[in-house]
Amino acid sequence: MSNLSSFVKRIRDVMRNDAGINGDAQRIEQIAWMLFLKVYDAKEEDWEFEDEKYESIIPEELRWRNWAHTENQGDGLTGDKLLNFVNNKLFPTLKNLEISPDTPIRQSIVRTTFEDANNYMKDGVLLRQIVNIIDELDFGSYEETHAFGEIYETILKELQSAGSAGEFYTPRAVTQFMAKMIKPQIGETMADFACGTGGFLSSWIKELEEVKDAKGSISNEESEKIYNSIYAVEKKQFPYMLCVTNMLLHGLDSPKVYHGNSLIYKLLDYTQKDAFDVILMNPPYGGSEKDDIKQNFPADLRSSETADLFMAVIMYRLKKNGRAAVIVPDGFLFGNDNAKNNLKKKLLTDFNLHTIVRLPGSVFSPYTSITTNILFFNNEEPTGKTWFYRVDIPSDRKHFSKTKPMELKHFDDCIAWWNDRKEITDDEGNPKAKCFTAQELIDSNYNFDVCGYPHEEEEILSVAETIQNYEEKRSKLNADIDNLLAQITELHQKAQKGEL
Template identity: 50%
Template sequence: MSLTTLVKSIQDIMRKDVGVDGDAQRISQMVWLIFLKIFDDKEQEWQLTVPNYTSPLPSRFRWTNWAKNPEGMTGEELVDFVNNDLFPALKNLATKAGVTDRGKVVGSVFEDAYNYMKSGTLLRQVINTIEENLDLNRSGDRHLFNDIYEKILADLQSAGNAGEYYTPRAVTQFMVDILDPQLGQTILDPACGTGGFLTCAIKHLDRQVKTADDHNLLQGSIRGVEKKPLPYMLAMTNMILHGIDVPTSIRHDNTLARQLQSYTPKDRVDMVITNPPFGGVEEDGIESNFLKKYQTRETADLFMALIMHLLKYDTGRAAVVLPDGFLFGEGVKTTLKRELLEQFNLHTIVRLPKGVFSPYTSIATNILFFEKGGPTKAVWFFEHPYPKGYKSYSRSKPLTIAEFDLEKGWWGSAARRGRKTTEHAWKIPAKALTARNYNLDCKNPYQEEVNHRDPQELMVEYQEIVERLNAAQAALKTELMTCLKGKA
């Protein structure tokens, strides 16, 4: 069965169930079932590879023992088992004493999970469809699991509620390529969503793994936090699919809910790579976790204050996606930008064109690259151009990783040596930015600025042109009639 057919068949079964209302609930239902299937397949692998492996799940709650048999529980018996036995037991693993780290992972995933299906017969059909078509230990199916993850993500976007935790793959890949993480370095995404940045970093680091010790080093270097249940569940599934067998460093929490000053040097990281939620407002009281100079309810600003605080002294590096509003904003934004220039090396801002996040938002965005240890001497700006013939991006014409070859060719290796001013790149001294009151919204001096005229002015001009054309047409008609009369 093809990927699209498989996902569609599962969703079609769920559509018949009166308890499942809308795409988001269908996706959530599918994700917890697939997570348990993946975990069961991984347990078969761990029994062979992990000495004295013992499952953290009581025997009756393992997928193999309640779901695998196509003639197993169904109807009211199945729904009663899932709601009153399985879910309470799995949720309890998060806090139960003596539970292994693997058990805590399962518990954290099910902390806010919910069984929406009310028909045990339909639930059995969904379980059988998953069991028949997916096996992580079967050749080729691991790739299929990754494809299903991407399909679920696409469906989430179509449902209209995923924009806040989705970053285009090309942007994710470019940021990781530029930061070039190395084995042994700790990598954090404090708003990790479905885990896109972290899985991209894992793939990058995986190419450096040569020994079992290297593998263990990689396992301990990935950190993430996500506060919403569904993207968190997807992130945990994603981690396991990408070889992070015990992703206890991916937490289900609000990163901003902790006192900024409570972070110790042990919490600092080598690298932060993230696209924090922007345009959002935090709940009352969250801002009190921050120093007064940073206090605001704007989510992106609080994340920036946290990111700057968590980078290791002198060696910490970051790549952060932020909207234009951060560049020209005032108040807390000015405070943050002043500290970026004074205490960090804000060496590069890549200005992305509108439509990169289309159709989920039309807001123009930027990627800020900076390092701990300053002050900044100058900031390089690079304006990413549309491909030839494009006026915007769309779902059918998205941004591609190949387009970033332009930036990579200009970047100048890790030391950023040999950079040159081009039609897309220009440099501004930090003193000039300070004189602008830290307004970083600097336009490309080598591109002609498009003059967006007032629509009412344009309408008046249009009416005048129409009137002149009508007058010319009338005059031509009169002349033509005169000529015809003369010939007559």
Template identity: 50%
Template sequence: MSLSNLIKRLQDIMRKDSGVDGDAQRLAQIVWLIFLKVYDYKEEEAELEDDYIPVIPEGYRWRDWAFGESVKTQMTGPDLLNFVNNELIPVLGGNAITKDGKQVIPFDKTDARSMLVKEVMGDATNYMKNGYLLRDVVNLFNEVDFEDSSEAHEFNDMYEGLLRGLQSAGTMGEFYTNRAITTFAIEKVDPQIDGVLADWAAGTGGFLISALEHMQKQVKPGDTEAQKKLQNAVRGGELKPLAYKLNVTNLLLHGIELPNIRYGDSLAEKNLGDFHGSDLVEYCALNPPYGGVALPEDIQSFPSDLRSSETADLFVALSVKRLKNGGRGVIVLPDGFLFGNDNAKVAIKKYLMKECNLHTIIRLPQSCFAPYTSIATNLLFFNKGESTQEVWFYRLDMPEGYKHFSKTKPMKREHFDCVREWWGNRTEIQDEKADEAMSVTYKAKKYTIDEIAGNNYNLDLCGYPTEDKVILSPEETMSNFVARREELDRIMDQKLVEIKALLEV
């Protein structure tokens, strides 16, 4: 079944149901259904091993209630609604239900795998009110056969398409980072399979999936030890319930048996100074929410000089603290962080450049995250363990033929090829000026820490050229005018000599 066909059929069915109101509820409904189907398939795979004990209790696995020996024996209508609302969702959330007049807890296990299921299903909601339409939705998912490798791959593609669709789904776009960006960023951070890469604002897992794909290339066929390392190679945290469920399901689809994603607020997990030992990682990559206002408990978790009201600022400090010495990181940040000059922003930039070598900043085109946001963003690359001495800036311009990125003309991986070429052979690149009165600007340039500190840590450098004019004094203006006129007279005299020679005058 093609991606477009499956999505269209799901939408057509759900639009008929009076309980599903809009894209947000439709997506939330789809997510927990996908999770249960994917999880049951992964359990069936694991059960091929003799010592594997299934996590989800019998009777509540996808195979137990979503199928039937025939259409006539499938649970449907009011019976299916009653089971889903009053048994399936409460049980898998770890809650008690009434059975034979008694309160029982069928799913009372507390191991890590069981707790993962409970966290995903704990606040799941069945929005559908028509049990027959719900059966139609379930049957659509039953058409996907994971044992068929081509269909499994197509389902992965469908899920990726679903995540891409978030970018145009209002505020849900914050969950998704363009794959062109995550691929390039991970390529330059270059995580190795012996380490762990973390994303403390993981969204739907874009950076984590790109990291897994990057590290998978390091695994040789038959290397079981490396495969085991890959299972623990990524970790993260996510506060929003829908994004968390999307993330966990995404990692399951990519072969991670027990996704290590903490459901909660990474900023308030501990006081900043209390992160040590196993809290630290070798690599980090994240696109934190920006424009958001930090919660009081978030702000209180940071030292007084680093207390910002903006979540993106706090995630910078958190990322630096939780990176091991010798570790490498990248973070997507808005322009506001670069040129912000309030006390907290300046203190966080000082902290970043004291603890890390902030070696490269890539200025991204403004519409990278359109239509979710038009805020201009940047990639900051840093290595922990040595202070910053100089920072290279490179401005990634809009590709030729593009006025802006859009759903039909998205940012592609090859758009970073010019950065890749420059990265290995760094040179300053000066912009061409439309006229001599314009300021000198750079597409790529290196600045020392002294220059940056002298500019009060304003990192708004190598931005897009503007029409700013150099303001000269009257004396300088007259002097330039005279010099320019003399130069033009000289050129005209030279041309007249050439014309006379041609005419043999």
């Protein structure tokens, strides 16, 4: 594709004219299923080359190359014919593909990806224009596939300001920092039980590829271990689809990414075969789980808070001597309900909670201003000491934003400190880095809210910053309104059909 950098803009410009697209989240979901089929078709070309007996799980006429690719087809399907084909043939067939426990992952992901997918576009001519833009991508070229991987990341990043969809995206600087600090080794397994769009998975693979490059050369068996090292689960269909496509773009032919809920299994049923060397996660927080889900957890760890339940899952599925890095909200650090206190007690007495990195409140902006932290702990004998380190906003800005997000370089001071730990006091005399004994934290009634941010004074912004702030908030509000309108419209349509 000659103009890869304009890819997202071209699609956005076309979709703005379609009455069926309401907001960024729907636009990205619309792009997602088409991109999946295009990427999957390119993968199938590779698999056919490697195995002449390979048979696609997708019926021949529904394969991307046979309906979307316009070469030798004139202009291809368009208008009402294309809409009819997509809505009444493509989607129903892919949603109901026959799969069994013996179906290879690389084929079963097609049905799983489409199970709850939607075609929102209502104009078949505009839909054909989008299909043509996507079809220009050449995934047979390594350079273009790699370049598109970067473009795909910008598509995912747009989720951060797409209303509630922002929960599925963890800023890449954060996933890269966590993967770097966990120090992956070839042969280790890594899990994310609420993987969103796959940010931790791609950061893990990137770190392993750097390990491979440092070695100079590795065996085919070791290379296979890199691409077979991940295990991930995502409850919601939309981010699951984005994640699978993300993994295919990263060279994983059979990504072990599953559509489901990690909280539906009884914790006490897990054994060592269900455990992993490394767990990297940003568990959903702020959610609430039903009583039947809570019954899967020991009485002392039952909680209505989703993030607490995921913390319990992580503890039960981390191998002996395994390592974990997990993002938790401030509420976990200072909350003192029964489940939170019991989780923190286990971290101090059954695990080695060696480091807590405190992040600025605007890292996830504009999706949320909730302040978060990264817990680093190992499943090994505790040392009885926990270090806290506060990452401050860089001096050249007041806060992070959509246009000026956090970058990996903003962790440079923390990385330098990580390898040479010492206590640090900031200019106001507040602790920025400090070591606490387990007993001190226990005596504080498990209040981990230390080395935090000083009380912020009222911020005086420049005119440009005020405008930018307003635009970011308006963008999020618009996305929220679009999502609400879409829900109301869907309910109205169901009511008219007598489905309510």
